[in-house]
Amino acid sequence: MTDNISTLITAARMTYEQAEITYQSSDINQKLATKPELDRAAELLITLQTKQLQGSIVVTDQDVAEMQSLRDKVNNAATLQTGLMSMAALLLKFV
Numbered sequence: 001m002t003d004n005i006s007t008l009i010t011a012a013r014m015t016y017e018q019a020e021i022t023y024q025s026s027d028i029n030q031k032l033a034t035k036p037e038l039d040r041a042a043e044l045l046i047t048l049q050t051k052q053l054q055g056s057i058v059v060t061d062q063d064v065a066e067m068q069s070l071r072d073k074v075n076n077a078a079t080l081q082t083g084l085m086s087m088a089a090l091l092l093k094f095v
Helices: 002-024 028-054 061-074 077-092
Strands: none
Touching: 002 028, 002 061, 002 077, 028 077, 061 077
C-alpha cells in the first residue's frame, strides 16, 4: 500500500497535466467555467504531496485505478469540468 500513494500522486500529476492541455485548447467560456476547478485540483495535489511526507495515508488499488480513469475524462473538453471535480473529490479523501 505504500507504493499506492506514490502511484496515485503520479497518476494525479498526469491527470492534472492532461487537464491543463485540454484547458489551454478550450474556448474562453470553457476556460472561465473550469479555471476554479483546475486551480483547486492543483492545490489538492500539492497538499497530498505534503501529506505523503507525513505518512499514514492509505491508498487502495481502486483509488489508483479511479485516478487513472479520470485522465480520460479530462482529455475531453466536454467532460473537463466534471473530470476535474471528480479528481478533486478523490484527492479530498486523502487531504
